[in-house]
Amino acid sequence: MIQNLKEIYEGQARQERYETSKALFQCKMSEGSPVGAHVIKMMGYIQTLEKLSFPLKDELATDVILQSLADSFNQFFLNFNMNEINKTLPQLLSMLRTAEINLKKVGPKHVLMVHKGKKKGKSAAKSKGDGKTKTDGKEALKPKGIKKDGKCFHCGKTGHWKRNCPTHLQEVKKAKTSEVSTSEASKENASE
Template identity: 80%
Template sequence: MIQNRKEIYEGQARQERYETSKALFQCKMSEGSPVGAHVIKIMGYIQALEKLGFPLNIELAIDVLLQSLPDSFNQFVLNFNMNEINKTLPQLLGMLRTVKSNMKKVGSKSILMVRKAKGKGKKVAKSKGIGKTKPKGENALKPKGGISKEGKCFHCDKPGHWKRNCHVYLEDVKKAKAIGASVSGTAHEKESS
């Protein structure tokens, strides 16, 4: 009779161990839920397995706990593993609560800013007309003060005007065009003859 009862209780213990370990290994904390309740739940599963005669090594228990955390704790898990921190489960609970409270204060560091832009995805066609087009309407830029008289010409090094308004430069450009036209005109006449 004792043997019969022992077999019955061992079968029940085996089934309970299976259900507890399944719940432990499938336990996953959802994003935004309290970390304290989640860690206490995991610790309860680990203690239940100990009572059933199957204690988990502390390192394995911590690994199972860290794997059950959401992606927002990835940086903490990385630091924890890299620094080879040796803590008990209650100490780890305290650390996780601190990390969670800091996450709420600081927020996520990687922020994606999205704003609606005019003509998103459209390319602006360049005008093929001669000269520059002037913007119209409210978006047109308007000069605020005219041409500065303090500027210095890069061509003749005299103050009071810029290179584009320099009389010496403009005369040189006209001469160069006249010489270029006569040279190209004589070259064109040679080709035709």
């Protein structure tokens, strides 16, 4: 008689353990909901599993709770793991409540929304379908916003800056080629 009762109630306990563990592992905190109520609910599932002779170790219980938190607690999770903090579940609940208060003080992070739409002006006519604008090399070198009476510091002519000055660029190019040729000559002399 006792054996039959054990078999009947063990089957029910197994089903209850299955449902409780399923609820525990699928539990996920929604963004903006209070962390206290969420963690208390999960602690209730963990205690129910203990009563059904299926206790979870503290580290596993902590990991399950941390995995179920909303994305806004990612920084807390990172700090918790980096500092290798070992706390009991009530202590973890207290830390999470404090973190939630600090998150509310800081406020939400602003996100820049990028909208792909129609472009205006000359760049719209030259743009490709992939969102990149088409420019040739000469156009990219032209400075924008130069006054007509502004002069180049190198040649003294108007309409460009020193970094775009044709004579300055030729001189820089000649200097580079002479440096390369002298370094090659010195390498040849060193090898002989």
